[in-house]
Amino acid sequence: MFNPVYFDHNASSPLDPAVLCAMLPYLSEQFGNASSRHEYGRAARRALDEAREQVAQAVGAQPSEIVFTSGGSEANNLFIKGVSATYKPGLLAVSAIEHPCVIKPAEQLLKRGWMLRQLPVDRSGRVEPNQYQAVMAQRPQLVSVMYANNETGVLQAVETLASAAKAVGAVFHTDAVQALGKVALDFRQLNAAGVQAMSLSAHKIGGPKGIGALVLDKRLSLEAQIAGGGHERGLRSGTENIAAIVGFGLACQRATEQLSAQAQHLLTLRQQLESGLDKLGMILFSQDAERLPNTVYFACPDIEGETLVAQLDRAGFAVASGAACSSANPEPSHVLRAMGVAAEQARGAVRISLSGQAHCANNAAQIEQFLSTLSATRLKLQRLNAMAV
């Protein structure tokens, strides 16, 4: 039977079966609306409260600091639009490698009289510290830098960056969607450094799609972006998606519990993969930066990434070219362009993102198989290219 190997966990990861078990009652007999006052409603409310505690605990926050949203995109939109609405238009700074759901809302603020600075990154994809300081000197009101990049996996020096933002009175936000469950997150510690808000998503860590959260320092005022009924302390209205919230809570708990055990396994796999890619003459991006243990980003010289991933899919490997999260976008990755990678090379980019979670862990045999398939595929494509010329 054709059983493809899944190497695209940064796009979406399979649901943890234990999480599914926890969700099932809320997809059947426990169907109450958490706003209802009768027993069906109260049972839903209890499940909601418990899940809020689980999420909070997993990231070192208080339950009252968690605002549930429909996912990471909404959490990022909520921060940028919701906090900016409480300020007079001023300066907003976001890194050049942010996910579109940070960059696009930031661009929307231009219409409301805001100025936008994109914080440049170095060749490895780290926010460039001198230029960051220069922007801070212009006293921005809002700063957003992601914790880990979805394409390169590069981790930013979030605490240092947040401290510098705090020093000039800026509100600092980090999109931690790709970091959750892959590195330890401690909102108390981050908050002390100056991080006032952090976005999370469930479906990258064995939880369901359609649920996420904004972790929010309670001293920060924020204007709701979805009005109507005053759910989530008035910050996000709409009937709570209990099944997904319950799944998110447990997924957070399980992913953080497994975190340290899987880190070494992932690093070993990454090492195996990278040395193999290196031997095949592939160009590896961000190799010298501190990164998530699960992400490898590379390009095959002379071969289009799109073509390569299509061939790999046929050969049974699900990988991504550029950012898989956005819809059909023929442009080369904005992340690689920001790193100064030539457009041609950026078009060849392929991302592999592994999982170390027990229910869907990748293994050494898969990596080995992948490397030999890649080698054969490249030969085939090179021959086709030669014939075309």
Next chain:
Amino acid sequence: MPNLPIYLDYSATTPIDPRVAEKMIPYLTEKFGNPASRSHHFGWEAESAVDAAREEVAKLVNADAKEIVWTSGATESNNLALKGAAHFYSGKGRHLITLKTEHKAVLDTFRELERQGFEATYLDVQEDGLVDLAAFKAALRPDTILASVMLVNNEIGVIQPIAEIGELCRERGIIFHVDAAQATGKLPIDLAQLKVDLMSFSAHKTYGPKGIGALYIRRKPRVRLEAQMHGGGHERGFRSGTLATHQIVGMGEAFRLARLEMDSENARIRVLRDRLHKGLSDIEALYLNGHPTQRVPHNLNLSFAYVEGESMLMAIKDLAVSSGSACTSASLEPSYVLRALGREDELAHSSIRFTLGRFTTEAEIDYAIALLHQKIGKLRELSPLWEMVQEGVDLSTVQWAAH
């Protein structure tokens, strides 16, 4: 004897139909791809499931699949429709119209638009809960750009004349939004006939999952919106964010079942609702809220005069129903919908919304009838007001001493 508490709150939320849950499960297990992943089978498989579900949602309301945009629920749909249209068409005018009995998701969004500089008219409804078309027409102004009227009211179940309102709006080039969260599966909706530009839907009121809804955005004549959630450009730029495949599949199946089973199901539910109403009709000082016939067959909203609302809820806790009070923070406020019908606060507090659904049985209805008779009788025995009424005192003439 039926299982307790008996669920008669289908307008708050419905259970997921087991057939719907069954369709969802594969997308919570092996079919886990991100529908936006363009480079592998997992992504394509998810995308085609999303497309099929979009067709089903469109079919229920006789629309084109391209006119359906997924959201996280009707609240988001209402926000997107109203803010999106108001902002896009703000160059044409600044005046908006809605009803006082709309859902909070519409009213709170209108308040927000007012803070942003739009001007809003909140129309009264008639005693039966229906909008007065003449009053609606009179409220339209040359600078009116947007009107929002719900198809079925969530508290009293009345069906607003949206076909007529649509004509009035279309003639004047006013964008017309309809919140149909409470309507799908309860009455036929034909968007090829109705002159509606935007329509909000929810899955969890129609036996689908929570956390998913949709917005219909008319293509001919084309209606434009400013997106409210930005990012990867999903949903043709109208709404960014990874699509929750399992929830979308669930909504598609729920709407498919609604289309196929609506007629027979509604006939059955109407019999049960009428049985409940008839069974309670011998209780004295009982008032029906909302138009007696221009309402969905699922809804019965009754006021039991001379009974204290909270005590009544405690007494009938074997029934999972909604009361005429909204629990906002610590205080109990009488329902603004019932107040808009001209009901006194006291009567609003002593109101119960019974909403029946797919799994309601005759035995449950009979149990509810018996329980209500017993408890209302007992509560009135304890009520000094009821005693005075029985003695023929006209309460409206009584001078109450302040404490």
